[in-house]
Amino acid sequence: MWKELTKGIFKENPIFIIVLGLCPALGVSTQVVNALGMGAGVIFVLVSSNIFVSLLKDFIPNKVRIPAYIVIIASFVTIVEMVMHAYAPSLFKSLGVFVPLIVVNCLILGRAEAFANKNTVWSSILDAIGMGIGFTLSLILIALIREVFGSGTITLFAMGDFDGVIRIPVLYAAPMRVLSLSAGALLVMGYLKAFFNWYASRGRA
């Protein structure tokens, strides 16, 4: 039971190990707050669609299962879009086209097809939560590296006097701009993936 939950966080980490759902991972990881927003959206859609897919798995004909999954996922993405638009308009704006694009996040369809389709509701929920957290943590990791080194800040939510931006002394004055640009995202992703490859092969060698 516990294993379903934790496997997504490290052993089968969706981004660094299975390499699924890359577009949003790189597209929105310029600021930590975007990574958090995207992660929350993906967790919600992943959990809800896994619940529905595992509940309906006996009723959906095998031949049309993929379109059926896509409809289920798209409905929940529409809910996320509307809620985000209403309650977090600035986040919605900075995530832009990537919010509706959660529909084609291969991670979600992948879990529906590979896991929820064959398992009970409970283990599907745990699987979704684990995978979602793994996805979110990876996003935060990429965003932290890119934001801290690329612009010398950590952007969180604004609360009271705190404007939501932590400025890091030396880096803020002379950041490595390239990391916050698109090229930096690909470079950071490449080095992180190499690190995970090295880490995974360490025990075996």
Add this chain to the structure above:
Amino acid sequence: MSYIAIIITFVFINNFILTQFLGLCPFIGVSKNIESAVGMGFAVTFVMAIASVVTWLVYYYILIPLGLTYLQTITFILVIASLVQLVEMIVQRISPPLYKALGIFLPLITTNCAVLGIALINVTSSYNLLESFIAGISAGLGFLLAIVLMANIRERLELEQVPKPFKGVPIAFISGGLMALAFMAFDKALLTNLLG
């Protein structure tokens, strides 16, 4: 925006893969050899051009009159999925050689975010029908350009001694990053210099 400006913008300045990160999965997954990269690139261009037109028509002639624009995500993905299926059937009937070349890539395209991405971008930039069509083709050509360049780089990398943890996907990402750096030379200034 003039048509030439749209073409330059989508092929070079806002290249879908290298600056927008749309369509990264096939970019990494299908770029191991040049032949399949070319096949995938053309299949994506083809579907993006058609999808741009069809989603535009659906948005302006069905969703807006009925006041259902909040359903755009779900409608677009269904339109794209059925379109891909239809294209697959038509190509299979009309041109078996083309089907043989593109066939295996077509089903993968439904979940390619570049296709849904261009449909949504056309609507948010309020392009007209012809502009959407041109944007679709140019974004597809940008994808083709990037994936073919990537496949060339990766075929050469096969012969190089790459440190073990970097083999495969990581080195592909890093090469992609360096390519994106090169593409940064294309920016808005290029448009003003070229078109005045």
